[in-house]
Amino acid sequence: MRKYNYILLITILVGLAGHVSYSQTPKNDLNLSLGYYNDNNHFQYLKANAKTKIDRKFQMVPGISLTFYLGSESPENLLGRAISDDKGDAVVFIPASIKAAWDKSAKHSFTVVSANTPLYDQTKATADVTRAKIKIDTGEDRKITATFLEWKDSAWVPVKGVDMKIAVRRLDADLNVNETATYTTDSLGNVSADFKRDSLPGDEKGNLILVAKTEDNETYGSVSSQKAVPWGTAFKYVSHFDKRTLFARRGRSPIWLELMAYGIIVAVWGVLFYLVMQIRKLKELGVSGA
Amino acid sequence: MESSVQQKIIQDLLPQKFGRKGKLWVAGLLFFCALGLAAYIHQLSKGLVVTAMRDYASWGIYISNFVFFVAISLVGSLISAVLKLSNVQWSTPLTRIAEIIAIAAITFAALIIIVDMGRPERFYNLFLHGRLQSPIIWDVIVITTYFIISILFLYFPLLPDFNLMLHTEKKQQLPFYKFYRFFGGFWKNTAKQIKVNKRAINLMAITIIPVAFSIHTVTSWLFATTYRPGWDSTNFGAYFISGAFLVGAGGVVIAMYVLRRAYSLDKYITFYHFDRIGKILVMLALIYLYFNVNEFLVPAFKMKKAEEEHLMGLFNGEYAGIFWFAITSSMLLPILILVFRKGRRPLPAFIAGSLVVVGSWFKRYLIVTPTLLHPFLPMHDVPSDYLRYFPSWEEWAIAIGSLAGMLLIVTLFARIIPIIPIQETITEIEKHEKV
Incomplete structure (x- = not known):
C-alpha cells in the first residue's frame, strides 16, 4: 500500500511540475495593424495583419482569430470575424447591415481584437477613417x-x-x-x-x-x-496548339515523326508477322514431312 | 557421333525435377511474390499515397526497378544476337539462359510500370489516346515489340529440342509431355524445316539488335527529354545501353553459375565459358566506366549552379555512400576480379557478376531519385516530406516481389525447357568431331 502511495505522490509532483513549466511559457508579443480599403467606390473592407518578432525577425502569424468592430468592441458593433492566413492577413467586408450607422457620420473608427491564445495575449488595433x-x-x-x-x-x-x-x-x-x-x-x-x-x-x-x-x-x-x-491594342488570343508540333495534341504530331515512327513500326512488326507465318509454314512442312 | 553419346547429352540436358533446395527456392520466391501482391492490393485500395512518392520524387524505386529490368533484358540481344552474328561458337550454351532472362525481365518491366500508375484501370487509355510525340508511347511500343520478339527468339531454337524430348525413351514420363507436343509436335527435323528455322533465327538476330537498342535508348530518353539536373545529357542513350549490356552479362554469369551447380552442367558450362564471358564483362565494365566519366566529369567541370547541388549530393553529400558503392560494385571491383585469369573461374566470376547486378540496381536508383529531389525551379514553401525520399514498406515489398517474380519465371523456365540448347550442342560436337 505504501508503495502505491509513493507512486501516486510522484505522479502528482510530475504533473504539477509539468503544469508549472507549461504555465510559465512566455507569450510572444503580437503586432496587429488594421487598414481600411475602398475598392472602386464600391467594396469597402477591412484588412488586419498579425505578426510577431522572433529572433529579431518579423514573422507572420497565421491561424489567429480576429474580431472586427465599427467603433468600440461591443456585440452590436460587430462587423465580422476572420482567421489570419499564411501571410498573417485577415479580411472582413463591411456588411450592408450597418448602412444606417455608416451613413450617419463622415468619420468612422474601426477596431480589431485578437483572441487570447496560449502563445499570444489578446491584442487590439484601431483605424480612424474619413469616408x-x-x-x-x-x-x-x-x-x-x-x-x-x-x-x-x-x-x-x-x-x-x-x-x-x-x-x-x-x-x-x-x-x-x-x-x-x-x-x-x-x-x-x-x-x-x-x-x-x-x-x-x-x-x-x-x-x-x-x-x-x-x-x-x-x-x-x-x-x-x-x-x-479603349486605348489599348485589341488582343486576340491565337492558339498554336493545333499546329503540327511535338507538343501539340495527339492527332497533330509532325508528319515526319509519323512517317518515321509508323514506318519503323510497320517494318519491325512486318518481320514479326513474317516470323509467325514461318511457324505456320514449319507446321505445314511437319505434316507433309510426316 | 555415336548414338549413346547423343543419348547421354539429351539425358544430361533434359529439364530436371526440383530437389529439396529447388523447392525451397521456389517457395521462397512465391512468398515474396505474394508479399508484393498483398502490398500492391493495399496500394490499389488506398492509392499511391501509401508510397513515399510526392510531388518532387514522383518516380521512386518502381521506376528504378523498371530501368533495371529493361537493362537486364538486353542480354538476350547481346548473347543471342550480337555474339551469334559475330560467329562466336562458345556462346551456344548461354543463348537460352540469356533469352529466358530477357523474357522474365521485360515481363516485369511492363508490370512494374502499371504498378507505378495511380489508376491502372485506365491503362488502356495509353493505347487509345497516346500521343506519338511522347517518349512514354515510344516506350510502350518498343517494350511490346521486344517482348514478342524475345518470345519468338526463345521459341524458334527450341523447336528441335521439343522434337528430341518427344523422342526420348522416357518420353511418356515427362511431366510436360503434352506441352512439348502442343508447341513442338510438328517438328520432324526435315531439311526444309531446318532451313526455314535457321533463316527465321538469323532474321530475328538481325531484327532484335535495333529493337533492343531502341528499347533502352527510348528508356533513357524518358529522362533525357526532361529538363532536369543530371538528366540533361546527350550521352544518355549510349550510357544506358552500355550499362544495360553490363548488368545483363552480369545476370547471365549468375545464372550460369547457379544452374551449372543446380543441374550439374559442368561439362556443358565450362571454365572456358566463364573465362570468355568474364572477359566480355571486363570490356563492358570499362565501356560503362568510360560513359560514367563522361556523364559526371563534364558537368562537374562546368559545375552549373543547378547541377552543383545534384552532383555534390552524389559525390560527397547524402547519396555519396550509395554512389561510390554503385561505382565500385558495378564497375571497379568486377574489373579488378575478372581482369585476372583466376578471377574468371566460376566462383570469382559469380561474385563479380553479383556485384555488377547489385551495384547496377543502386545505380538505377541514383539515376532516378536524386535528380527529382533537385528541380531547377524548387516549389515555394514546399512541405518537408517532399524534400526527401525513402521508399515505404509497400514500395519495398512490391519491388522485392517483382524481383522475386522475375527469378520465378527464370526458375520455372529452367524446370520446363532445356536451359542449354540440346540440338545445337549435339550439332556443334558433331562439327568438332568432323574437324
Missing part, C-alpha cells in the same frame, strides 16, 4: 483627370494635398501611365496625367482599365477607382 472616393474623367489626347472627394456636411467635397497614383491595370500589378509615380491633388481635388503607354495589349476590344488610387493614407485609408478606356 472618401475618387472620380476619374478622361479627355481628348488621352488625358486623365482624377478627383479626390471626401464626405463632408452631407456632400462630396474636393480635397487638396492628397497623394495619388494614376496607373493602368495589368495582370499582377498596376503600371504607371507615364514616368511620374505620384501626383498631389490641387485645390479642386484634381490631378491630371497624360497616358503615354502606347501599344499596350488590352482586351478583345482594346479596352484598358485605368486606376486612380491612394494607398495607406492616414486619413482616408486605401481608396481606389477604375475606368475602362
